[in-house]
Amino acid sequence: xxxxxxxxxxxxxxxxxxxxxxxxxxxxxxxxxxxxxxxxxxxxxxxxxxxxxxxxxxxxxxxxxxxxxxxxxxxxxxxxxxxxxxxxxxxxxxxxxxxxxxxxxxxxxxxxxxxxxxxxxxxxxxxxxxxxxxxxxxxxxxxxxxxxxxxxxxxxxxxxxxxxxxxxxxxxxxxxxxxxxxxxxxxxxxxxxxxxxxxxxxxxxxxxxxxxxxxxxxxxxxxxxxxxxxxxxxxxxxxxxxxxxxxxxxxxxxxxxxxxxxxxxxxxxxxxxxxxxxxxxxxxxxxxxxxxxxxxxxxxxxxxxxxxxxxxxxxxxxxxxxxxxxxx
Amino acid sequence: xxxxxxxxxxxxxxxxxxxxxxxxxxxxxxxxxxxxxxxxxxxxxxxxxxxxxxxxxxxxxxxxxxxxxxxxxxxxxxxxxxxxxxxxxxxxxxxxxxxxxxxxxxxxxxxxxxxxxxxxxxxxxxxxxxxxxxxxxxxxxxxxxxxxxxxxxxxxxxxxxxxxxxxxxxxxxxxxxxxxxxxxxxxxxxxxxxxxxxxxxxxxxxxxxxxxxxxxxxxxxxxxxxxxxxxxxxxxxxxxxxxxxxxxxxxxxxxxxxxxxxxxxxxxxxxxxxxxxxxxxxxxxxxxxxxxxxxxxxxxxxxxxxxxxxxxxxxxxxxxxxxxxxxxxxxxxxxxxxxxxxxxxxxxxxxxxxxxxxxxxxxxxxxxxxxxxxxxxxxxxxxxxxxxxxxxxxxxxxxxxxxxx
Numbered sequence: 001x002x003x004x005x006x007x008x009x010x011x012x013x014x015x016x017x018x019x020x021x022x023x024x025x026x027x028x029x030x031x032x033x034x035x036x037x038x039x040x041x042x043x044x045x046x047x048x049x050x051x052x053x054x055x056x057x058x059x060x061x062x063x064x065x066x067x068x069x070x071x072x073x074x075x076x077x078x079x080x081x082x083x084x085x086x087x088x089x090x091x092x093x094x095x096x097x098x099x100x101x102x103x104x105x106x107x108x109x110x111x112x113x114x115x116x117x118x119x120x121x122x123x124x125x126x127x128x129x130x131x132x133x134x135x136x137x138x139x140x141x142x143x144x145x146x147x148x149x150x151x152x153x154x155x156x157x158x159x160x161x162x163x164x165x166x167x168x169x170x171x172x173x174x175x176x177x178x179x180x181x182x183x184x185x186x187x188x189x190x191x192x193x194x195x196x197x198x199x200x201x202x203x204x205x206x207x208x209x210x211x212x213x214x215x216x217x218x219x220x221x222x223x224x225x226x227x228x229x230x231x232x233x234x235x236x237x238x239x240x241x242x243x244x245x246x247x248x249x250x251x252x253x254x255x256x257x258x259x260x261x262x263x264x265x266x267x268x269x270x271x272x273x274x275x276x277x278x279x280x281x282x283x284x285x286x287x288x289x290x291x292x293x294x295x296x297x298x299x300x301x302x303x304x305x306x307x308x309x310x311x312x313x314x315x316x317x318x319x320x321x322x323x324x325x326x327x328x
Numbered sequence: 329x330x331x332x333x334x335x336x337x338x339x340x341x342x343x344x345x346x347x348x349x350x351x352x353x354x355x356x357x358x359x360x361x362x363x364x365x366x367x368x369x370x371x372x373x374x375x376x377x378x379x380x381x382x383x384x385x386x387x388x389x390x391x392x393x394x395x396x397x398x399x400x401x402x403x404x405x406x407x408x409x410x411x412x413x414x415x416x417x418x419x420x421x422x423x424x425x426x427x428x429x430x431x432x433x434x435x436x437x438x439x440x441x442x443x444x445x446x447x448x449x450x451x452x453x454x455x456x457x458x459x460x461x462x463x464x465x466x467x468x469x470x471x472x473x474x475x476x477x478x479x480x481x482x483x484x485x486x487x488x489x490x491x492x493x494x495x496x497x498x499x500x501x502x503x504x505x506x507x508x509x510x511x512x513x514x515x516x517x518x519x520x521x522x523x524x525x526x527x528x529x530x531x532x533x534x535x536x537x538x539x540x541x542x543x544x545x546x547x548x549x550x551x552x553x554x555x556x557x558x559x560x561x562x563x564x565x566x567x568x569x570x571x572x573x574x575x576x577x578x579x580x581x582x583x584x585x586x587x588x589x590x591x592x593x594x595x596x597x598x599x600x601x602x603x604x605x606x607x608x609x610x611x612x613x614x615x616x617x618x619x620x621x622x623x624x625x626x627x628x629x630x631x632x633x634x635x636x637x638x639x640x641x642x643x644x645x646x647x648x649x650x651x652x653x654x655x656x657x658x659x660x661x662x663x664x665x666x667x668x669x670x671x672x673x674x675x676x677x678x679x680x681x682x683x684x685x686x687x688x689x690x691x692x693x694x695x696x697x698x699x700x701x702x703x704x705x706x707x708x709x710x711x712x713x714x715x716x717x718x719x720x721x722x723x724x725x726x727x728x729x730x731x732x733x
Contacts, residue, residue, distance in 0.1 A: 015563075016567065023576070027580070030583035144718065145711065147714075147718065148711045148715040150665050157704070160694070163694055164698050262569070262573070266572045266575065267574070273673060274692070284575060288582035289674070289675075297579075299575065300576065303572050307570050307572050308570055
């Protein structure tokens with residue numbers, strides 16, 4: 001049964017991904033001029049001339065002389081074969097550039113998601129159970145401020161504190177000696193040592209809103225008669241709260257993964273630019289500023305797909321956790 | 329007194345519980361406040377109060393929301409009168425005031441003549457370290473006196489009439505003071521923030537207006553007609569919500585030619601930013617329309633032969649005005665944050681324009697902020713504005729919901 005549901009949701013993703021690819025393609029097409037004119041202009045800046053044969057070759061490869069929809073299908077066809085086009089700025093195939101950065105982006109996003117959950121759940125429960133105590137007020141206040149602070153401002157402030165009070169540059173994901181080293185166990189450890197700062201910066205906003213959601217959901221449940229019944233039967237307060245109301249309140253919590261992930265991916269772009277992390281954000285910004293549209297389009301496509309996958313995961317988790325949600 | 333005496337408006341608040349004949353009405357004061365009526369409201373006053381009055385009473389009890397209202401009012405005053413409030417021309421560069429630190433205004437002046445109430449700041453002298461060439465500022469011991477409504481640099485108020493009166497000016501026009509310090513070109517941060525307030529706060533409003541139109545039209549169509557239109561619009565909303573906004577905004581903003589004049593940039597950025605705000609509103613409107621479309625008053629209007637636009641705009645929309653206002657208030661901070669983020673990355677408004685995001689771009693460089701932490705001040709304004717809007721929106725949502733728990 002569950003497999004049929006997953007299969008169905010996978011099929012349901014196809015139109016979504018199709019729409020995402022159209023949006024990305026339109027963004028590639030948006031700037032004036034096409035890929036080749038920009039490419040030739042770029043080469044001209046460094047006094048290089050592309051001979052007519054290679055121009056024709058490239059033109060045929062991307063189908064630039066054909067109508068827009070043909071170009072689109074050509075682009076998608078190439079995508080399905082793993083060819084994302086060429087980055088003229090880097091003079092490399094886009095697929096060589098994006099994967100490692102996307103990998104780090106996924107790693108950062110999911111680390112932040114775990115951090116957010118690990119923090120928001122206990123704090124939200126505490127805040128609901130000890131409603132209107134000093135602790136609850138402190139949590140609510142911090143939560144509001146966390147929601148109102150843009151990611152990049154938080155990143156800047158933490159960097160400022162790092163530089164002024166600790167004299168250390170806290171940007172980046174790796175120490176210099178690991179930056180270009182091949183992947184090894186030591187490099188992974190080094191990554192984890194650097195990951196905490198971006199995770200905190202990124203996670204604050206989402207944690208704050210999840211705490212509020214958890215608190216509100218749990219408050220709704222705590223007044224239900226079944227809670228009184230369980231208490232009257234002499235269940236310990238801890239077991240009572242964890243076993244019944246928390247499980248019910250968790251339901252909307254899980255479905256938030258669907259909207260938290262797009263926010264995280266968005267936030268990760270800005271935060272990564274401020275903290276100069278080797279993730280998708282900075283390279284995408286650079287590509288956009290220099291109108292390197294195939295590279296930028298690939299990032300838009302991959303980042304959007306990531307959030308669509310996140311929605312799928314949240315739907316599946318929801319079904320697994322809550323027997324009341326039907327497979328249909 | 330019985331519940332019936334509450335009158336025809338009893339949907340606006342839960343039934344009141346009387347304590348006996350003639351005794352003052354005891355109100356339920358559960359945590360979030362029920363209808364939030366003031367305790368001294370006489371029963372008959374409650375009975376005849378209009379929906380808006382009831383909402384306003386409920387709103388007034390929400391202290392944080394009232395605070396938010398005051399703060400937002402103040403920020404919009406700054407936005408409206410920014411030329412008058414700014415003591416200096418925000419574009420005026422001053423080489424002798426590069427990274428000038430902020431100066432506190434003191435009000436009580438102690439001189440040989442005794443104590444006077446007279447605002448002044450301490451003058452700062454600029455020194456250059458002969459070895460490191462680093463610039464430092466120290467107090468010279470001289471006072472710069474300030475006065476209200478004094479003459480300063482000339483400006484065109486709202487682009488209409490020319491004047492030189494500012495809210496605060498130095499008594500000696502040749503002197504300068506920097507309430508929030510100066511940036512790397514010696515421009516007065518306070519003046520720049522005042523001008524930035526105008527753009528940042530208005531982008532939220534204009535963006536919300538566009539979202540409002542999109543949200544009501546699409547959400548209304550979806551909820552009123554249902555069926556396939558509903559399906560299509562729901563998928564569109566889901567799709568928009570699943571997109572990571574910032575990469576899309578960045579890509580859209582990057583497609584704008586940087587040579588465009590400021591007002592054109594401003595309009596397009598607002599449009600881009602509002603593309604995301606409508607979804608939430610669309611959902612609210614759809615849900616309410618779905619629930620309402622078979623209500624008696626709508627059926628009555630339909631049987632009466634009212635046209636569809638009349639049913640929608642005259643009968644259905646007014647009953648969710650308060651919800652719409654609350655959702656709009658909660659959408660404004662999202663737009664402010666979006667504009668700030670875009671401009672901060674250099675893809676929003678471009679430098680001759682001043683917004684909080686453009687100002688924060690100056691704080692991107694870790695070296696300049698470690699030297700001049702006051703470049704963070706625009707960030708403080710962003711946080712305060714966003715907080716105030718959130719408080720206000722929360723308070724309005726609670727006040728507008730007659731069945732709030």
